[in-house]
Amino acid sequence: MSSLYILFGNALLSVIHLVEADWNTGDGGFNWRTNCDFPGDDIGHIPLTVATREECGRLCISNPQCSHFVFGYLENCYMKNAPSMPPRQDIDYESIAICGFIPWRFGSEPVSDDWKSISGSGAHNCGFYGNNSLILTAECRQAQDCSFWYEQVPPTEGSSACKLVDGSFGSCCPQLPKTPEFPQETQYITMIPDERKRIIEAGTTLTLTCVYAFEDENQRNAYNFSWEIPNYLTKNTELSDLDNRLRKTFGRNETHMTSTLSLANARARDTGDFLCKGIPVGYKSIFTVNQYVYVFNDTELVILDANEFYIVIPHGETNYPIKCIPTHPDVNVSLIFEQQFTAIAKNIMEPKTDLISDPNSNWSFEKRKGLKLKKAKIDDNGKFSCIGTYNNKKTSSLYSDFFLFVPGMELTRSDGEDDPFEGSNVTLGCRTYQYTKNSYPPKWSYQINRNGQMQIIDEINPPEGIEITSEKFDYEGKTLYENQLYIFDISPNAYTFQCQGSEFTENISFRSKELNGDSQLKSIQLEKDIAQNLTCFKGSQNARIKWFKDGKEYSGQFYSDDTSSILPLQGKMGENGKYACQWKVSFPGDVKYRNFTVSDIDRVSENDKTVVIAVSTTFAVLLLVIFIGLMIFAGVKFYYDKV
Structure with missing residues (x-):
């Protein structure tokens, strides 16, 4: 029995905690307080303004399935539903957030919450009564849904939205604040000091202030500021001691709103973009302004943003960013390939010279954005050093070294890109790089003229004209396989070769061309x-x-x-x-x-003989004509002589 009393007592204390002095009571009986949140359980949302944020509680009451609510992010009223009171989280969202709950919807006694007619004069006026009190007046439209309300906040299943005077059913739209209209000429946020970039010494305090002049009352009630800081600070709050170093203040009067960001004891790793953003988002007059801040420390000339020291990059990925950035605009940054993990021999190599200054390098660099790997390849696996030089002083440390892991397969043809002629020798190479536990030797198969299935090549007993060599190299839990497939005296066909290994598969195709054209007669x-x-x-x-x-x-x-x-x-x-x-x-x-x-030539066809005979007959006729002509001429001449 005593245990039941204890449980009952704990439950009673929980209820008392919900209604004790740290909760305010709103119009209609809902409880609310500032700077808190109830994560999850969302059933819909409606946009409000900071000035009308307490309306969020009244809107929650007017939706029978809403048990608790939150106003905050993007200035929306988020309606929520849960069978029991959820735990509250305290937050600091620019001092505008509120959260609350409807007490009687977590109670054991049923309460009548419904829409009712509030006037007998017509069928278009109704109100929502929550816990028997008039909460919200709305306009009812018979046989027509209110898309704004019910698209964003689903009604309770089975409940009627509004009962009309004549007994029929309709839908009700809450009276929501109108979106403010802004003048054509707009003001803009000003950041003080007004500089695009700034250099401060490590150990000093960074102070930035944003100012905005209101244009009308709507802006004075609705607008606010938000800050964004470099990724390293937000992703590593404990390492960066952010809670103790960062302070933000917000203020407003009848004409302006201001916000000041202070970052004490600035460190080199604080280098980056600091942004002041106006909310609500989307209006031209409150776009983001930023200042790029260099925090200079002559012992840390370069930093790796977000503590990225071991980086996994998908094979073939293009323009992959690695944010190694300088802490001063005059620092010269170089990139050294200290150790290539795919160098088979002794895995010891001379460090390659600066990859950034090499025009044929696979790397590019911008001072504020850092490094970019143009296209990730197997031979990019290894250790790199990002080094800064300032006034002939060069610094690097463990914090500027990073390791790349690029797992993948590369299938290439090393004898040229053009299709080979028949009888040529063709060489294919297949390389894989993967964690040793997931690695296995490459296997080859082929297909000719796209006929049938791929034919697997037995590496020990390959077909005539094929030879395979293989090498394997293990280093620090990863394995490199390098296979060469040699094809000798190839026949003129279309070929597809496939390599499978270490969880990767690639195909390569080419056609061997005939030397003699075709094989016809x-x-x-x-x-x-x-x-x-x-x-x-x-x-x-x-x-x-x-x-x-x-x-x-x-x-x-x-x-x-x-x-x-x-x-x-x-x-x-x-x-x-x-x-x-x-x-x-x-x-x-x-x-x-x-x-x-x-x-x-002596064995000619009948057609050829006919041609020869025809030519001979023509020649004979020609001789006969000439002979007759001569005879006539001689006869005439003889007759003339006789006369």
Whole structure:
């Protein structure tokens, strides 16, 4: 029994805590206080202003499913629902946030909350009664939903929005503050001191003040300031001792609002952009103003922002930022590649010279944005030093060193980018870099002319014309595999090769071109005693060419060198026939050939003979005409002499 009393007592104390003096009572009976939050449980939100923020409680009451509420971020009233009172969090959101709850909606006794008609004169006036008290007056529109209210805050399932005088149902719109209208000519936020960049000494206090002149009453009631500071400070509040060093104040009068940021005992790592932002966001007159502050310390000429010392970058990522920045605009920054983890030999190399000044480097640099890795590759794995030089003094430390881990695969062809000719040798390289526990040797497969599935290559017993070499290197829990696939005397086809290993897969494709064009018949016509050659280009130095005539291996003379084979013809009788040169390629092991048809001039077709006969007949007719003409001329002359 005693334990029940204890539990009851604790529960009673909790309830008492909710209603004790640190909670204010708002119009309608809701409880509220400043600078607090109830995270989560959101069911919708409605925009309000700082001046009307207490309306958030009345709006929560007028939505039967809202049990508690928060006003703050982006000046919205956030409605929430939970079966029991959630824990409260104390915050400091520029001193404008409030939170609250509806006491009777966490009680055990049911309470009648509903819309009712407040006038018998018409069907367009109604009010919401919460805990039997009039909370909010709204306009009801029969057979028409109010999209602004119910799109943002869903109504309680099964409840009616508003009961009209005639007994029908409608929807009700709360009377919300209107968005202020701003004049065409606008004022702007001013930051003091008004400088785009500023240099201060480490150990001093940084002070920035923002000022804005109101243009009308709406701005005086609605506008406020917010600050943004460098990432290192916000991500490392304990290391940067931010709670003890940073102070922000906010003030306003009838004409202006101001805010001052003070950062005591400034450190080199405080270097960066300090921004003063107007809220609510989105209006031209309250855009963000910023000042870039260098906090100079001659022992820390460069800093790595956000303590990023071990950086994982996806392979192939472009323009990856690494914020190594100087603490003074006159500091010269250089980047040294101290140790490359993919250097196989002894993993010891001479540090590479400044990568920033090298025009062919994979790195770029801007003073305020820092370094950028143009495209992440396997050989970028290693240790780098970001070094600052000022007045001939060079400083670097453990805090300016960083390590890159770029896991991935690189599949390349090292013999050129153009498609190779048949008979050429092709070399493919496959490299993987990965955590040792996830690493395994690369496996090769291929496909020819896009036919069928990929054929796996047995590294121990590969197909004819293929050879594979492999190297492995382990260093500090990571493994590098380097495989080379050599293809000898390749046949003219379209190829796709695939490499799989260490959880990565890549494909590479190319086409091998024919040297002799196509393998169709080529016709050669002999001329008597005129020498001609039949030539075959084989491409490969290792391939042996055979010649055939009329289906039988040719027994005559032919000459071959590293790239071609020549069979000479002398224009003699008996050389006509069907010739072929033939050889076997190493990969994929098929037989290639070229065909030739040789004919001599004495063996002409019937069409050719007809042409010859036709020419002869024409010539005979021509002779006959000439002969008759001569005879007529002679006869006339004889007759003339007789007379």
